[in-house]
Amino acid sequence: MxxxxxxxxxxxxxxxxxxxxxxxxxxxxxxxxxxxxxxxxxxxxxxxxxxxxxxxxxxxxxxxxxxxxxxxxxxxxxxxxxxxxxxxxxxxxxxxxxxxxxxxxxxxxxxxxxxxxxxxxxxxxxxxxxxxxxxxxxxxxxxxxxxxxxxxxxRPRLDLGHPGIFRAIVAADPALAEIEAELSECVAAKDQSGIQALCAQAGQVRGDLVEALLTLPGLYGGVSVLERALRSLPSLPAIQKAVHDMQTLIQALPDYDFSVDLADIGTGYAYHTGVVFAVYAQGWHNAxxxxxxxxxxxxxxxxxxxxxxxxxxxxxxxxxxxxxPLATAIQAPWGTDAALIQAIRKLREAGEIVVQVLPGQSHSLDEFNIDRELVLSNGRWQVESVV
Missing domain, CATH: 3.30.930.10 (Bira Bifunctional Protein; Domain 2)
Known part of the structure; x- marks a missing residue:
């Protein structure tokens, strides 16, 4: 190797x-x-x-x-x-x-x-x-x-989610709490058949909660999704608060494009409890x-x-x-002359990039465009444009 x-x-x-x-x-x-x-x-x-x-x-x-x-x-x-x-x-x-x-x-x-x-x-x-x-x-x-x-x-775009909605549904039935981890994976993957299979294995799960879990993967799109969520999900206080918080947030940021995905329950790190968000933009394959x-x-x-x-x-x-873009820079010759050293110091203190060339060495730079040079003219060091 x-x-x-x-x-x-x-x-x-x-x-x-x-x-x-x-x-x-x-x-x-x-x-x-x-x-x-x-x-x-x-x-x-x-x-x-x-x-x-x-x-x-x-x-x-x-x-x-x-x-x-x-x-x-x-x-x-x-x-x-x-x-x-x-x-x-x-x-x-x-x-x-x-x-x-x-x-x-x-x-x-x-x-x-x-x-x-x-x-x-x-x-x-x-x-x-x-x-x-x-x-x-x-x-x-x-x-x-x-x-x-x-x-x-x-043109950044905001995508909102809220894991508290999923957790409120799961917390409403002890049978669902036992399969929460597996359910969260299915919901995040929008796997409705997987959700159905898990609920069937869990035993007697409340029918309205199973229906809510199957509804979550389809609750994505524009901000109108939040109104659909209020109509189609159980009237649990935690769900209503989560939707209200997301609506308040969207109203507070009127200049941005939003999408909503209520099956997005945060990263796999599993510490998120409230509103989660991701910023997307053209040119990046992920958030x-x-x-x-x-x-x-x-x-x-x-x-x-x-x-x-x-x-x-x-x-x-x-x-x-x-x-x-490349940063413009000044090329200076090698030397220990006090006037040269002082001229270089003043240029750098003024914010200029000065590259002092070592004797007998050429250099290749990826970051700088040498467009000027420091030359000795009439006994004084002066900056001149590179022809």
Whole structure:
């Protein structure tokens, strides 16, 4: 095997792309700070039981494990930063009231999410803790949309779901609670025959609840789906509240295109409890941003706090954008002359990129366009255009 080969679904990021990703990271973190979000930086590796607290089996399958040589305990390389930020809010900051946190860091997946996905992601996101109203969801979605717009994503589209609707139906009959995990997979896959088979195996399940489960996969499309849901689903308080929250959210964001999918019950990480959303755009094979409400994840760390947030992969976001334009730069000759060094320093302090060429060396650049050069003219170092 060639030593330069990388494992499947892992890739190097070359200069021009790496620069664009870094610029996106800086711009988005500055955006979140302007909204009052504080930056945190959890560790790449944690004890496995802490890393997976409050999450589903899918996150466990995507987490790479190793043994800590100091303690002998099993460690996990994080596959998602959201549970870590929840731990920081619940256990370390321990604040009352609303806390807004943001983050950016590498995550590693033991297996890719799909055939076109990488296993190493640069995850950036923002979370609001301590407010259970839909207002926090609206604020988070506004920031998610502004994030992709700042990056230059054209015409983003929002897709809304709410796992609380499915869970309200399941909670209404103990027989359904025993098969919740299998049912959730069938509902998410819009597999009506699978839903029927599972309900039949479960025994005497209320007929109206079986009908509701079979109806869920068909409740997708435009915002009118929510009115259909109120007419066709059982009049359970949790369902009515979920639909009302989604309607309030849509009314608060009139400038965006929405679709609704009530069979979307969140990611396989299984910590979402309220409104979930995904941002789609032409040029990306999957959602650019995912997020939603995940109340109670902090319970494993001693405090069950309401929470909502979003995250995205900067590497995936960058890969779908138009190629970044080359940055203009100035070429300077090699030398230790004090006047030359001073001229180069002043140019760099003014924000110019100055590439000082080493003696006898040519250079090849992917990121810069050398359109000017620093030359000695009449005893002074001056910048002239490259002919």
């Amino acid at each position: 060639s030593k330069w080969l990388l494992p499947e679904n892992l890739a190097d990021i070359l200069p021009a792309e790496a620069r664009r990703i870094e610029e996106l990271r800086r711009e988005l973190l500055d955006l979140y700070r302007s909204h009052g979000f504080e930056l945190v930086a959890p560790p790449l590796v944690e004890y496995l039981d802490s890393l997976l607290s409050g999450s589903g089996s899918d996150l466990n399958l995507r987490t790479c494990k190793l043994v800590d040589q100091l303690s002998g305990r099993t460690l996990g390389v994080r596959a998602d930063i959201t549970p870590q930020v929840s731990r920081i809010d619940a256990h370390l900051l321990n604040r009352t009231g609303v806390t807004r946190l943001c983050y950016c860091g590498t995550v590693l997946h033991a297996r890719p999410a799909d055939l076109l996905s990488d296993r190493e992601l640069l995850q950036i996101g923002a979370e609001v803790f301590g407010h259970e109203g839909v207002e926090a969801d609206i604020q988070i979605i506004q920031m998610a949309l502004e994030s992709v717009q700042r990056a230059g994503v054209p 650019v941003v995912r997020g939603g409400r995940y109340d109670g994840v902090g319970k494993a760390f001693g405090r069950a706090r309401p929470a909502t947030g979003f995250s995205l992969d900067l590497r995936k976001l960058s890969s779908g954008l138009e190629p970044a």
